Every structure is written in C-alpha cells, then in structure tokens.
Amino acid sequence: MDAVVDARREKGAASFAPVPRPSREEAEAAVRTLLRWSGDDPEREGLIDTPKRVVKAYEELYRGYRESPADVLDRVFEEVEGYGSIVLVRDIPFFSHCEHHMVPFVGRAHIAYYPSKGVIGLSKLARLVDVYARRLQTQESLTAQIVTALEDHLKPRGIAVMIEAEHMCMSMRGVQKSGVSTLTTDFTGVFRDDAAEQAKFMMMVKGLR
Known part of the structure; x- marks a missing residue:
C-alpha cells in the first residue's frame, strides 16, 4: 500500500470519529x-x-454521518466466471454540501475498477457515493474517500473515479458565476500506472455520450 493510499485511509478514518451531538x-x-x-x-x-x-x-x-461504507460494500461476488475487464458505472447523480459555507454542490460521479477477487453489486457504487456525499465535504475529499473505500473493501487491480460538480458557493455567492463545473479525478493501480487505461476510462465516460 503506497503513501497516497495510506493518507487517504487516515483521512477517511478521521471522518468516522464520533463527536458529541447536541440535543x-x-x-x-x-x-x-x-x-x-x-x-x-x-x-x-x-x-x-x-x-x-x-x-x-x-x-x-447529512445522514451519511450515520452510515458506513463497510455496510454498503459488505458483499463481494467472487463467482464472476473469470471476468476481469473494466467495470464502469457512470453518471451517478449526487448532491452534497460544501464544508466551507454549508452551501450545496451538485454533480455526477463516474466510477470504474478492474476486478481482482470479485465484483460488487452495481447499485452499491451509487450508495457508496451517497454515504460520503451526505456529509459536509470538499469535492477533492469526496473523490479520495470513494477510492479509499473501494480499495479497502474490494482490493481491485485499479480504480478510477471522476467527479463533475457545480458549486453553489461559487454561483450563488462570491464571484457568482453559474454553470461553472469543477472536475476531480483519482486513480490507483493500473489506472494510475498506465496512461492508456486512464485514456480508456475518459473515453468511456465522455466519448459515448
């Protein structure tokens, strides 16, 4: 496990630390x-x-604070008859709230991985996005947390996550520029090490629309 993933894990673990809850x-x-x-x-x-x-x-x-990715990713299907090619779920809609202003940001997540020991139900990826999106967030942290959860529970040969979102803290306040999209990506394994795999992921997300 490299230092980047270790750092992600520490950040993800910190997000589960309980805090005193007011009445x-x-x-x-x-x-x-x-x-x-x-x-x-x-x-x-x-x-x-x-x-x-x-x-x-x-x-x-903010129900994501009461949900755990471990519960969402608790079942891995190992009998996939040797399937080892890319699995991609794209255009997963979500909304979250900026941790700096508590103003919404809304977008879509695209998640791909190369199976190693098995696959998870496709709906689980959408539920995983919601677990983290339903918290105060930054888009960068949301992207990394999704990758870390998949790495920890699925241990695939590679993960690719892209998130596109519009931030209301930019369109409703401050510079007040609507329609501006922010894009974040994170890659592990074969996606990180092979530029051709990154290009394949991007093409599958963007090129087929």
Missing part, C-alpha cells in the same frame, strides 16, 4: 438564532415551525 432542542435553538441574525422574526407565523423543519431536513441531508 434536538439545542439544534432548533441554533436555527432560531440564525433566523434572528438574518434579520427575521422566528416567532412570526411563517417561521414558527422552521427550526423543527430544518433539523428534520438536516437529519436527511
């Missing part, structure tokens, strides 16, 4: 404080139940 009442009080700070009255009719709704929404938006 629902404390969370709702925090929302009321933000409403007042924004200049509105949390006691007016339209906002009176907003703290409860926001806390309930946060439970869904």
Whole structure:
C-alpha cells in the first residue's frame, strides 16, 4: 500500500470519529438564532415551525454521518466466471454540501475498477457515493474517500473515479458565476500506472455520450 493510499485511509478514518451531538432542542435553538441574525422574526407565523423543519431536513441531508461504507460494500461476488475487464458505472447523480459555507454542490460521479477477487453489486457504487456525499465535504475529499473505500473493501487491480460538480458557493455567492463545473479525478493501480487505461476510462465516460 503506497503513501497516497495510506493518507487517504487516515483521512477517511478521521471522518468516522464520533463527536458529541447536541440535543434536538439545542439544534432548533441554533436555527432560531440564525433566523434572528438574518434579520427575521422566528416567532412570526411563517417561521414558527422552521427550526423543527430544518433539523428534520438536516437529519436527511447529512445522514451519511450515520452510515458506513463497510455496510454498503459488505458483499463481494467472487463467482464472476473469470471476468476481469473494466467495470464502469457512470453518471451517478449526487448532491452534497460544501464544508466551507454549508452551501450545496451538485454533480455526477463516474466510477470504474478492474476486478481482482470479485465484483460488487452495481447499485452499491451509487450508495457508496451517497454515504460520503451526505456529509459536509470538499469535492477533492469526496473523490479520495470513494477510492479509499473501494480499495479497502474490494482490493481491485485499479480504480478510477471522476467527479463533475457545480458549486453553489461559487454561483450563488462570491464571484457568482453559474454553470461553472469543477472536475476531480483519482486513480490507483493500473489506472494510475498506465496512461492508456486512464485514456480508456475518459473515453468511456465522455466519448459515448
């Protein structure tokens, strides 16, 4: 295992460290404080139940903190009759929230790997993306965490991950430029070592649209 993967593993492990969780009442009080700070009255009719709704929404938006990639990738199918070529699932839609501003970023993930000891169900890759996307994130970390989870649980001969996303923190605030896409990639094994395999992955993701 090289130093790059070791660094990814350390970052991924840190994301599972438990932190003290406030009570629902404390969370709702925090929302009321933000409403007042924004200049509105949390006691007016339209906002009176907003703290409860926001806390309930946060439970869904950030459910990834209560999910584990180990549970998603718990079953590997080893009887694949000698299949060893590329497996690619592309255009996996996701949404996440920027850890710097807590503003959404939305995009698609493309994941490929070369099997070694077996394959996983195709839907598991989409679920894995959601486990990490449903947390406060950076796109770079999201890309690396997906690779690390697959490396740890599947141990394939190579992994390729590409994520394309639009960040609302760039389109709604700051420079306010909408429609700008950010692309991140990460490669291991044969994809990292062989430029032709990287080109094949890119062609399969982009060239067939």
